[in-house]
Amino acid sequence: MTLPTTMTAMVTMGHGDLDQIVLHTDWPRPEPGPDDVLIRVGACGMNNTDVNTRSGWYSKTVTEATTGSAFEEVGDEDPTWGGAPITFPRIQGADVCGEIVAVGANVDQSRVGERVITDGWLRDPDHLDDMNKTGYFGSERDGGFAEYTTTPARNALAVRSDLTDAELATFSCSYSTAEGMLTRANVTADDTVLVPGASGGVGGALVQLAKRRGARVIAMASEAKHADVAALGPDMILPRAPADLRRSLGSEKITVVADVVGGPYWPTLIDVLERGGRYTCSGAIAGPIVDLDLRTFYLRDLTFTGSTVITPEVMPNLIRYIEEDAIKPALAATYPLAQLREAQAAFIAKEHTGNIVVVP
Numbered sequence: 001m002t003l004p005t006t007m008t009a010m011v012t013m014g015h016g017d018l019d020q021i022v023l024h025t026d027w028p029r030p031e032p033g034p035d036d037v038l039i040r041v042g043a044c045g046m047n048n049t050d051v052n053t054r055s056g057w058y059s060k061t062v063t064e065a066t067t068g069s070a071f072e073e074v075g076d077e078d079p080t081w082g083g084a085p086i087t088f089p090r091i092q093g094a095d096v097c098g099e100i101v102a103v104g105a106n107v108d109q110s111r112v113g114e115r116v117i118t119d120g121w122l123r124d125p126d127h128l129d130d131m132n133k134t135g136y137f138g139s140e141r142d143g144g145f146a147e148y149t150t151t152p153a154r155n156a157l158a159v160r161s162d163l164t165d166a167e168l169a170t171f172s173c174s175y176s177t178a179e180g181m182l183t184r185a186n187v188t189a190d191d192t193v194l195v196p197g198a199s200g201g202v203g204g205a206l207v208q209l210a211k212r213r214g215a216r217v218i219a220m221a222s223e224a225k226h227a228d229v230a231a232l233g234p235d236m237i238l239p240r241a242p243a244d245l246r247r248s249l250g251s252e253k254i255t256v257v258a259d260v261v262g263g264p265y266w267p268t269l270i271d272v273l274e275r276g277g278r279y280t281c282s283g284a285i286a287g288p289i290v291d292l293d294l295r296t297f298y299l300r301d302l303t304f305t306g307s308t309v310i311t312p313e314v315m316p317n318l319i320r321y322i323e324e325d326a327i328k329p330a331l332a333a334t335y336p337l338a339q340l341r342e343a344q345a346a347f348i349a350k351e352h353t354g355n356i357v358v359v360p
């Protein structure tokens, strides 16, 4: 197969507003390194990490909710998820579904032609479990908002599924994050899990993956999205921020809060946890700075687990759930790659349920 030497790519030129994302039609096509595969991108899903890295929201100098716009005071030292600077230009995009079209010298040639989705966690090959030696696809190296991308062969996972490329491109980041949260909080069929932001990528995945474990699940979402959220199978759906959450919950006993929202409502979420309950968190889209009453934390014997770098077995497990049809995609919309800015504006507006994907 003859491959083109250049490609179309949406390239992020620096931290700032949406106008930092620039269309290039003659960007050099990447060459796979010795341990890499070259993927022709079929679709690439969007995530808040693209937005947060571009805007610099991860910097400790920023204390507001995610807005998608540039922030005035982004620290030079810590503008990314890992607390370190990255270099630009950078092709973002973590959730690729596509086909392997070439491999590096150390990779089995038979992998050419494989349909794959990407595992975003770039690990040190000699220390796969070392969370301190990790990067993220589309952050510390170029990702999938382009016609082609490369990734370590280990990060391209074969998937056999009747789902479309766009549907498969909704899974990797949000579902692996959700499964990582539930794994770290050891959620079982004995739990009742409260999920704020259940209309979102991670929240919808939390609903499905907690149900897969047999837990009882109570979803929280804006009322306009309740019909879509109901399709994900929660046992109960509440509004985004009920005035009296305990009363809204009735006789439900919350053993786990699985949260990516945070923000001003956060103390209310903590307050409904049963004694011995667990709070597991992977995000703070409504604001990273919250009020914690330490008395609630210790007098009620709570456990808090943060979760970002997932353990290596989470992604293969996720592939199995996809192939067994145990989880389903929530694809809200697809846009052409060249309209990534419009797609990201819609993603930031949050009128959708699930995820938005771009297609080269």
Ligand SMILES: NC(=O)c1ccc[n+]([C@@H]2O[C@H](COP(=O)([O-])OP(=O)(O)OC[C@H]3O[C@@H](n4cnc5c(N)ncnc54)[C@H](OP(=O)(O)O)[C@@H]3O)[C@@H](O)[C@H]2O)c1
Pocket: 047, 048, 049, 052, 065, 066, 173, 174, 177, 196, 197, 198, 199, 200, 201, 202, 203, 220, 221, 222, 223, 225, 240, 260, 261, 263, 282, 283, 284, 285, 286, 287, 307, 308, 309, 347, 350, 354
């Ligand atoms: N640590 C990790 O590895 C990791 C991985 C993935 C995501 N995350 C983080 O997790 C958070 C959520 O990600 P996601 O992909 O699930 O997001 P998403 O698809 O954008 O969904 C977030 C949901 O939160 C709800 N929400 C409540 N208050 C909100 C507010 N003030 N602003 C915006 N939305 C609000 C919205 O639902 P309603 O309108 O229905 O209330 C929205 O659907 C982000 O901060 C993201 O960076 C972290």
